[in-house]
Amino acid sequence: MPEGHTIHRAARDHAEMMSGQVISAISPQGRFADGAAIIDAATCKSTSALGKHLLYHFSNQQTLHIHLGLGGYFVCQTQPADPPRDVTRLRLESATHAIDIIGPNTCELIPSEALEAFRRRYGPDLLADNPEPERAIAAIRKSRAPIARLLMDQKVISGIGNIYRAEILWLRKLNPMTRGVDMSDEDLQALWDDMRALLQIGVETNSIITNGLLPKKGEVITERTNIFGREICPRCNNAIEKSKLSGRTLYHCPECQS
Numbered sequence: 388m389p390e391g392h393t394i395h396r397a398a399r400d401h402a403e404m405m406s407g408q409v410i411s412a413i414s415p416q417g418r419f420a421d422g423a424a425i426i427d428a429a430t431c432k433s434t435s436a437l438g439k440h441l442l443y444h445f446s447n448q449q450t451l452h453i454h455l456g457l458g459g460y461f462v463c464q465t466q467p468a469d470p471p472r473d474v475t476r477l478r479l480e481s482a483t484h485a486i487d488i489i490g491p492n493t494c495e496l497i498p499s500e501a502l503e504a505f506r507r508r509y510g511p512d513l514l515a516d517n518p519e520p521e522r523a524i525a526a527i528r529k530s531r532a533p534i535a536r537l538l539m540d541q542k543v544i545s546g547i548g549n550i551y552r553a554e555i556l557w558l559r560k561l562n563p564m565t566r567g568v569d570m571s572d573e574d575l576q577a578l579w580d581d582m583r584a585l586l587q588i589g590v591e592t593n594s595i596i597t598n599g600l601l602p603k604k605g606e607v608i609t610e611r612t613n614i615f616g617r618e619i620c621p622r623c624n625n626a627i628e629k630s631k632l633s634g635r636t637l638y639h640c641p642e643c644q645s
């Protein structure tokens with residue numbers, strides 16, 4: 388499952404391939420033939436991301452909504468592109484590029500008048516141009532659920548996956564089981580600011596880096612973490628504890644995050 392920064396990065400990359408261009412759209416698999424016909428020959432105005440949702444905004448008041456889910460993926464090519472595979476749900480082509488969307492969880496059109504209602508179904512996006520931390524903070528402070536669960540609830544806040552969750556709580560020395568109602572506005576604002584900064588690094592480098600060691604120019608890395616997937620806490624040298632929360636593995640240091 389991609390974390391929020393990967394979809395923001397895709398939105399940025401796909402904008403370079405599609406924005407301002409007339410798009411041809413087909414559904415080689417056939418399952419999105421009607422939708423493809425509606426956006427075919429429209430201009431892609433821009434793209435945006437909301438957490439793990441990627442949105443392409445078209446000139447004919449339609450927005451294409453893609454959620455990859457666990458098994459979906461994009462294949463991007465420069466023109467002239469190879470023919471699409473039969474399993475391709477949707478191919479978008481501009482004069483310069485082709486993007487194939489394969490196996491997505493969601494592939495649908497949202498008319499512009501329904502877009503705001505769609506956005507309000509989810510918590511505010513950490514990387515939004517106009518961030519709304521107050522909306523997330525209010526939702527967290529109303530809840531008796533543990534902060535570790537709330538951070539991954541996309542209805543509370545959009546963009547945090549399992550790796551960022553573990554890392555951010557460790558960085559701020561927060562006990563993952565702290566209830567939302569027991570946190571202060573100041574703590575939550577600081578948490579928001581840190582999460583936003585980490586995700587911005589994720590978009591810039593296309594990798595999850597939470598330990599401050601940025602890659603050198605040309606160096607390709609996927610992640611650099613403090614405690615996620617690790618055995619020993621780099622701060623206190625005690626063992627990292629692994630537990631299950633909502634079916635996902637939660638890493639934390641019982642010593643630093645007590």
Ligand SMILES: [Zn+2]
Pocket residue numbers: 620621622623624625640641642643644
């Ligand atoms: Zn520790």
